[in-house]
Amino acid sequence: MLEYIPPGTRFHELPSPFAMKRGGELHRARIAYETWGKLNTRRDNAILIVTGLSPNAHAASHSDNPERGWWEAMLGPGKPIDTDRWFVICVNSLGSCKGSTGPASTDPDSGFTYRLRFPELSIEDVANAATAVVRALEVAQLACIIGNSMGGMTALAALLQHPGLARTHINVSGSAQALPFSIAIRSLQREAIRLDPNWNNGDYSELHYPESGMRIARKLGVITYRSALEWDGRFSRIRLESDRPDEEPFGLEFQIESYLEGHARRFIHQFDPNCYLYLSRSMDWFDLAEHADGNILDGLAGIKLEKALAIGSGTDILFPIQQQEQIAEGLRMGGADSNFIGTDSPQGHDAFLVDIARFGAAIGGFLEQI
Amino acid sequence: MLEYIPPGTRFHELPSPFAMKRGGELHRARIAYETWGKLNTRRDNAILIVTGLSPNAHAASHSDNPERGWWEAMLGPGKPIDTDRWFVICVNSLGSCKGSTGPASTDPDSGFTYRLRFPELSIEDVANAATAVVRALEVAQLACIIGNSMGGMTALAALLQHPGLARTHINVSGSAQALPFSIAIRSLQREAIRLDPNWNNGDYSELHYPESGMRIARKLGVITYRSALEWDGRFSRIRLESDRPDEEPFGLEFQIESYLEGHARRFIHQFDPNCYLYLSRSMDWFDLAEHADGNILDGLAGIKLEKALAIGSGTDILFPIQQQEQIAEGLRMGGADSNFIGTDSPQGHDAFLVDIARFGAAIGGFLEQI
Numbered sequence: 001m002l003e004y005i006p007p008g009t010r011f012h013e014l015p016s017p018f019a020m021k022r023g024g025e026l027h028r029a030r031i032a033y034e035t036w037g038k039l040n041t042r043r044d045n046a047i048l049i050v051t052g053l054s055p056n057a058h059a060a061s062h063s064d065n066p067e068r069g070w071w072e073a074m075l076g077p078g079k080p081i082d083t084d085r086w087f088v089i090c091v092n093s094l095g096s097c098k099g100s101t102g103p104a105s106t107d108p109d110s111g112f113t114y115r116l117r118f119p120e121l122s123i124e125d126v127a128n129a130a131t132a133v134v135r136a137l138e139v140a141q142l143a144c145i146i147g148n149s150m151g152g153m154t155a156l157a158a159l160l161q162h163p164g165l166a167r168t169h170i171n172v173s174g175s176a177q178a179l180p181f182s183i184a185i186r187s188l189q190r191e192a193i194r195l196d197p198n199w200n201n202g203d204y205s206e207l208h209y210p211e212s213g214m215r216i217a218r219k220l221g222v223i224t225y226r227s228a229l230e231w232d233g234r235f236s237r238i239r240l241e242s243d244r245p246d247e248e249p250f251g252l253e254f255q256i257e258s259y260l261e262g263h264a265r266r267f268i269h270q271f272d273p274n275c276y277l278y279l280s281r282s283m284d285w286f287d288l289a290e291h292a293d294g295n296i297l298d299g300l301a302g303i304k305l306e307k308a309l310a311i312g313s314g315t316d317i318l319f320p321i322q323q324q325e326q327i328a329e330g331l332r333m334g335g336a337d338s339n340f341i342g343t344d345s346p347q348g349h350d351a352f353l354v355d356i357a358r359f360g361a362a363i364g365g366f367l368e369q370i
Numbered sequence: 371m372l373e374y375i376p377p378g379t380r381f382h383e384l385p386s387p388f389a390m391k392r393g394g395e396l397h398r399a400r401i402a403y404e405t406w407g408k409l410n411t412r413r414d415n416a417i418l419i420v421t422g423l424s425p426n427a428h429a430a431s432h433s434d435n436p437e438r439g440w441w442e443a444m445l446g447p448g449k450p451i452d453t454d455r456w457f458v459i460c461v462n463s464l465g466s467c468k469g470s471t472g473p474a475s476t477d478p479d480s481g482f483t484y485r486l487r488f489p490e491l492s493i494e495d496v497a498n499a500a501t502a503v504v505r506a507l508e509v510a511q512l513a514c515i516i517g518n519s520m521g522g523m524t525a526l527a528a529l530l531q532h533p534g535l536a537r538t539h540i541n542v543s544g545s546a547q548a549l550p551f552s553i554a555i556r557s558l559q560r561e562a563i564r565l566d567p568n569w570n571n572g573d574y575s576e577l578h579y580p581e582s583g584m585r586i587a588r589k590l591g592v593i594t595y596r597s598a599l600e601w602d603g604r605f606s607r608i609r610l611e612s613d614r615p616d617e618e619p620f621g622l623e624f625q626i627e628s629y630l631e632g633h634a635r636r637f638i639h640q641f642d643p644n645c646y647l648y649l650s651r652s653m654d655w656f657d658l659a660e661h662a663d664g665n666i667l668d669g670l671a672g673i674k675l676e677k678a679l680a681i682g683s684g685t686d687i688l689f690p691i692q693q694q695e696q697i698a699e700g701l702r703m704g705g706a707d708s709n710f711i712g713t714d715s716p717q718g719h720d721a722f723l724v725d726i727a728r729f730g731a732a733i734g735g736f737l738e739q740i
Contacts, residue, residue, distance in 0.1 A: 116619055180605040180626035181598035187627045188589050190620050192562065195582040201619060212565040216586060219558050228551035228690065235550040237657055249486055249571060250560050250647050254654070256550035257557045277620050284624070287607060317687070320598065 004270055005099040006056055008064025009034060009092075012133045014101075021128075024119025028108045031129050032092040032099025033057050034065075036075060037083035039137070046139040047081065047367075048166070049090040050130050050158070052149035053279050054271055056098035059090040073356040080356070080364030081146070089137065093154065094129035095121040095279050097272035102279075103202070104272035114274075116202040121278040123150070123286040127157035131165060142166035143370060146363070148352055149173050149319060150279070153286045156327070159303045160291055168307040168370050169331070170363055172352045173316055175323040176296055176330065177287040182318050185224050186280045192216035193273050202274045210273050217276065218267040219260045227315035227348035231256060300330020308338040309366045311359065313351040315344075339366075374640055375469040376426055378434025379404060379462075382503045384471075394489025398478045401499050402462040402469025403427050404435075406445060407453035409507070416509040417451065417737075418536070419460040420500050420528070422519035423649050424641055426468035429460040443726040450726070450734030451516070459507065463524070464499035465491040465649050467642035472649075473572070474642035484644075486572040491648045493520070493656040497527035501535060512536035513740060516733070518722055519543050519689060520649070523656045526697070529673045530661055538677040538740050539701070540733055542722045543686055545693040546666055546700065547657040552688050555594050556650045562586035563643050572644045580643050587646065588637040589630045597685035597718035601626060670700020678708040679736045681729065683721040685714075709736075 009032045017025035034057040039046060049059055049071075060069035060076050075081045081088060095118070097104040103118040110117075134142060145166040147155030152174010158165055175182075196213030198204050235256040252258050292299035308331040312324035321342045328340035343358045345351035352359045379402045387395035404427045409416060419429055419441075430439035430446050445451045451458060465488070467474040473488040480487075504512060515536040517525030522544010529535055545552075566583030568574050605626040622628050662669035678701040682694035691712040698710035713728045715721035722729045 177607065179598065180601035180607070180624065181593070183607075183624055184589075184593050184601070184626050184630060187622075187624070188586065188593065188630070191589070192586055194618075194620055195586070197567070216558065216562055216565070219554075219561070220590070223551070223554050223558065228549065228687065231550035231554070237547065237550070237553075248564075250564055250651060252557075254550065254553055254557070256554050260554060260558070281620060317598065 004056070004097055005032065006058040006065055006067070008062065009057060009099045011099065012136045014129055014132050018129070020119045021122040021124045022120040026101060026119065029094070029101035029129070031094060031101070031133050033133050034059070034062065034090055036060060036062055036088040037086050039087040039139070043139055044141065044143060045085065046087045046089060046134070046137070046142050047144045047146060048130065048134055048142050049088065050126075050145065050147045050151035050154040051090065051093060052151055053276070053283070054267070056096075057090045057092040059088075070353065074360055074363065080360040081367065082364070086143065086367070089133065091130045091133050093126045093150070093279065095126060095275060095282065097275040100129070102272070103274035116274065118274070118278060121282045123153045123282050124157045124161060126282065127154045127161060130154060131158050131162050134165070144168045144170060144367065146170045146172065147174055149349065150283050152319070152327070153283060156288055156300070156303065157286070159305070160288065160299070163304060166305065168366075169305050169309075170366055171308070171310040171324060171327050172359065172363070173312045173319050173324065173349055174310070174327065175319045176300055176327055177289055178284045179323070183284045185220060185318065186284055189217035189220050190277050190280055192220070193277060199273060204273065206269070209269070211268055214268045214271070214273055214276070215264045218264045222260055222263045224318045225348060225350045227317070227346055229315055230346040230348065233346070235259065296326065297330040297333055300327060301333035303331060303334050305331060305334065305336040305338075307366075307370055308336040309341065309362065310338070311341040311343065311352075311362050313343050313345040313348060313355070315346055316349040316351070318349045374426070374467055375402065376428040376435055376437070378432065379427060379469045381469065382506050384499055384502050388499070390489045391492040391494045392490040396471060396489070399464070399471035399499070401464060401471070401503050403503050404429070404432065404460050406430060406432055406458040407456050409457040409509070413509055414511065414513060415455065416457045416459060416504070416507070416512050417514045417516060418500065418504055418512050419458065420496075420515065420517045420521035420524040421460065421463060422521055423646070423653070424637075426466075427460045427462040429458075440723065444730055444733065450730035451737065452734070456513065456737070459503065461500045461503050463496045463520070463649065465496060465645060465652065467645040470499070472642070473644035486644065488644070488648060491652045493523045493652050494527045494531060496652065497524045497531060500524060501528050501532050504535070514538045514540060514737065516540045516542065517544055519719065520653050522689070522697070523653060526658055526670070526673065527656070529675070530658065530669070533674060536675065538736075539675050539679075540736055541678070541680040541694060541697050542729065542733070543682045543689050543694065543719055544680070544697065545689045546670055546697055547659055548654045549693070553654045555590060555688065556654055559587035559590050560647050560650055562590070563647060569643060574643065576639070579639070581638055584638045584641070584643055584646070585634045588634045592630055592633045594688045595718060595720045597687070597716055599685055600716040600718065603716070605629065666696065667700040667703055670697060671703035673701060673704050675701060675704065675706040675708075677736075677740055678706040679711065679732065680708070681711040681713065681722075681732050683713050683715040683718060683725070685716055686719040686721070688719045
């Protein structure tokens with residue numbers, strides 16, 4: 001299987017065996033990560049970033065890889081996450097295909113690609129693996145753990161499972177439990193992949209690849225990552241240029257369709273379908289309430305922090321801002337100086353990637369105060 | 371091809387040839403319809419209902435077909451649309467597969483099923499065909515035309531193309547133009563069908579049927595017909611009973627997934643995939659502004675009515691209430707006594723089918739005043 005590892009990626013080998021929450025264990029598994037800035041002598045200026053479903057560890061450019069990262073505008077010298085002050089670590093999630101061990105990796109015991117033999121993956125496992133990197137870098141306590149989207153779940157799981165892991169926390173468009181609308185969307189994305197005959201129960205190759213399923217899954221993702229409001233202004237009912245007609249029956253006609261098509265094409269062969277299935281399902285399973293007898297606020301209050309921020313966008317339909325408000329409330333119950341910021345960014349769930357004016361100001365302002 | 375015609379359906383043969391807006395014509399095409407109540411001697415108590423994408427003409431039970439209709443609670447003696455007072459006509463849309471001529475019908479010229487040889491279908495064609503039924507019943511002017519969802523588009527097109535067709539209008543969760551979010555959703559539904567190898571450019575059979583594509587399309591439909599708010603209360607994170615485990619890898623686990631699965635199973639072989647593609651695309655194409663030099667409010671103001679109501683739900687993501695507000699505003703500019711009601715029904719786009727308390731009160735109240 002193809003893995004998609006950016007140059008300049010560093011690796012940490014996890015303790016072997018690495019026990020998984022739902023059973024099974026990994027042998028000689030590794031986590032890909034990148035770092036920016038310098039760890040100070042007190043080792044107390046480290047920030048960990050845990051990501052959404054698809055990003056790699058290349059959040060921003062650095063000397064070993066000058067290519068723009070997925071959070072380039074947020075991270076760097078003088079930027080909201082100021083690498084002149086902070087030592088920043090970004091990890092690629094366990095289960096992904098961007099350098100960390102996942103279903104697309106080779107099982108060292110058998111010599112074969114894991115595929116569906118990879119053990120069931122939970123957010124808690126992703127969190128434990130990310131925490132292991134922090135420990136390996138000899139950081140006793142992070143100054144802050146920042147989690148975006150799925151990473152918001154990962155950060156909460158890490159904080160709950162590893163008390164004292166971080167002094168503060170920024171939860172960006174995250175959630176303490178998956179709710180049925182987002183479960184429905186992700187379930188349908190997985191079904192589109194599973195129904196593609198080329199998926200073949202996970203036993204595909206680059207030549208016989210579940211391209212149709214990945215295409216549907218990605219387009220549905222992009223639809224739910226943005227917002228109707230943004231698209232009304234951006235695409236309205238603009239047609240594609242008439243000199244490039246789509247001759248397929250029922251083919252592309254509107255700019256919005258072409259936009260989705262571009263996203264799908266860029267994604268399809270850049271993310272492993274089995275990894276997608278595992279990571280997607282891990283989000284559906286995540287429920288912090290399971291750690292607190294079914295009470296979500298009690299689960300959050302079990303996390304002890306000095307200071308916390310939960311931020312999101314009112315146009316997010318996948319991780320609606322009520323969920324970030326809930327996180328802020330629960331962390332406050334746990335004793336943190338905890339704030340909620342509901343932005344009116346029009347870009348939906350993806351706002352944290354593009355609306356740097358709002359999200360950068362909030363994140364930068366928070367970090368200046370810690 | 372299978373057509374799905376309820377018992378007790380009546381038929382009207384359209385003028386032949388029947389010219390289509392985007393070119394081509396139909397020969398000996400017909401429209402399926404049902405009626406309730408009695409036309410009075412002045413022939414001024416008729417109401418026409420035009421439907422969403424998938425319903426047949428069986429809006430409610432009647433003596434020829436006692437089975438419950440899709441708007442049973444709304445329509446009947448003493449109900450909000452009171453058939454003791456009104457003579458109600460409901461038509462199955464041109465292009466559908468529930469009795470009216472569409473891509474699943476036999477082309478009388480060739481003897482073969484139309485399939486993709488059916489001419490391009492627009493909402494304006496659906497409107498013209500529905501209007502032909504009204505004319506055939508010798509109703510000079512409808513007391514009211516009621517359009518739900520896609521039918522809201524159809525009603526506006528009928529009113530604009532046939533001045534004086536109706537004295538009043540109720541637009542239920544409708545829209546005067548398709549916007550990019552709903553285009554994106556429908557485009558993806560169509561793509562799921564088109565990517566199914568069994569679709570075979572429309573040349574499928576019941577044995578080789580694009581079941582996977584229809585399954586994805588329907589589930590995506592149901593996701594966008596309801597709302598996250600409703601599902602939080604209704605399904606939350608409830609699991610399926612453990613004695614019925616889904617052994618498929620990545621199979622069903624949550625109640626919300628099983629709910630979608632039930633909807634998909636009931637739909638798949640009850641609606642023709644090519645008809646679905648044609649009707650779906652007709653909605654994307656619909657833009658009343660095209661009838662008024664690009665100005666949507668001017669397009670609406672071109673419709674002359676005594677009285678109008680546009681109603682919708684604040685949780686509707688497919689036909690958001692701003693669109694019903696716009697319809698009410700434009701019809702008011704055209705001189706109608708026009709009102710907008712934005713309900714807080716939690717059931718999203720489908721609220722008009724289930725929240726009879728709110729929608730029935732509004733529709734019944736309107737009809738009492740005309």
